Amino acid sequence: MLDLHCSHQTLCDSLALKSKKMATKTSSLMERSITTVINTFHQHSRKEGNDDTLSKKEFKEMVKTDLATFLKKEKRNERLINDIFEDLDTNQDNQLSFEECMMLMAKLVFACHEKLHENNPRGHDHSHGKGCGK
Incomplete structure (x- = not known):
C-alpha cells in the first residue's frame, strides 16, 4: 500500500521526480491530473515560509487563481476564504498541510459530481450536465 505521508524529504523528492518522469511518458489522464494537483499545491506553497504548507496568503492566492471558477463567490469574499482556511486547518497551526x-x-470533486447530476438522472447510461463552475 502506498504511504501518502512522506516523513523523509529525500524519499518525497525521489517520488516527486519519478512522478514527474512518469507523467511525461505513459501516465493516464487521472494520473496526470493528480500530478497537476500536487504541482499546483507546491507552486503556491513555495512562495513564502514552509515549502510544504500553505500560509493563509498562499491559500488565498491559490483559491483566486487556480480555483477561480469553482469558488466564484468565495474568490470575491475574504471572509469566506478565511472561513474555508480555518475549517481546513484541523491542527490550528495557521498553515495548511x-x-x-x-x-x-x-x-x-464531490460537489462537482453532484452538480453534474443536477437534472440528469443517475443510473446506467446516465449523463452529466454542463460541468462545474459554470
Whole structure:
C-alpha cells in the first residue's frame, strides 16, 4: 500500500521526480491530473515560509487563481476564504498541510459530481450536465 505521508524529504523528492518522469511518458489522464494537483499545491506553497504548507496568503492566492471558477463567490469574499482556511486547518497551526488542503479538493470533486447530476438522472447510461463552475 502506498504511504501518502512522506516523513523523509529525500524519499518525497525521489517520488516527486519519478512522478514527474512518469507523467511525461505513459501516465493516464487521472494520473496526470493528480500530478497537476500536487504541482499546483507546491507552486503556491513555495512562495513564502514552509515549502510544504500553505500560509493563509498562499491559500488565498491559490483559491483566486487556480480555483477561480469553482469558488466564484468565495474568490470575491475574504471572509469566506478565511472561513474555508480555518475549517481546513484541523491542527490550528495557521498553515495548511497538503493533507489538509486535499480535504478541500475532495469536497470540490464531490460537489462537482453532484452538480453534474443536477437534472440528469443517475443510473446506467446516465449523463452529466454542463460541468462545474459554470
